[in-house]
Amino acid sequence: MSVEHRPRAPRLPPRWFIRLAWSVHRGLYRTFRGRFGLWRPRTNGWGALRLTTTGRHTGRQRSVIIGYFEDGPNLVSLAMNGWGEGEPAWWLNLQTHPxxxxxxxxxxxxxxxxxxxxxxxxxxxxxxxxxDTNLDAFAALRTSETAVVVLEPRPGATDPVPGS
Structure with missing residues (x-):
């Protein structure tokens, strides 16, 4: 007799908690002027970067801290919106202004x-x-496919921006 084991759906913290945690993270980044809050990907792990996009409606600069890993010269992230429904604003902005x-x-x-x-x-x-060994279970919490976002070096911009 065989018993089928289904992986349990992962439990996410309440949405308000996720938003609060990211707000605190952004606040620490600002308070310490970028010296805290970003890190390089660890071996078989992810890092954190600050992404600044152009707002699709306002044209204003919008910043968010997201997870990533490196794929050669490219940086790769997931447009997951805390695994909640809908697309994150930063991804919608990038679709309009890449x-x-x-x-x-x-x-x-x-x-x-x-x-x-x-x-x-x-x-x-x-x-x-x-x-993330739970990636598929988290992705299953969403009704739409989670976009894999590739941030490639902009043509003609191979060196880091001066003054950064």
Missing amino acids: DATVDLVDGRRLVRAHAATGDERLRLWARWREI
């Missing part, structure tokens, strides 16, 4: 965003799955 700036521990970079598709998406999703 040129953005990222702040990393070692400086600032000019990037252009695109959603990974096909084989690229499968490869990068598998890499995220190595980093």
Whole structure:
């Protein structure tokens, strides 16, 4: 007799808690003028970067801190909105204005965003799955597919931005 074991759906903290945690994180980043809050990806782990996009409605600069890993010269993130429904505002902004700036521990970079598709998406999703073994269970909490966002160096902008 075989018993089928289904993985339990992961439990997420309440939405208000997730928003509060990210607000505190952004506040610490601002308070310490960028010396706290960003880190490079660890071995088989993810890092944190500050992404600045152009608002799709306002045209104003909008910043958010997101997780990422490195794929050659590219930085890869997930448009997951705390695993809640809907797309995060930063991803909607990038779909309208794909040129953005990222702040990393070692400086600032000019990037252009695109959603990974096909084989690229499968490869990068598998890499995220190595980093987070619960990735598929978290993604199943959403009714829409979670975009894999690739931030590639902007053409003609190979060096870090001066003064960063």
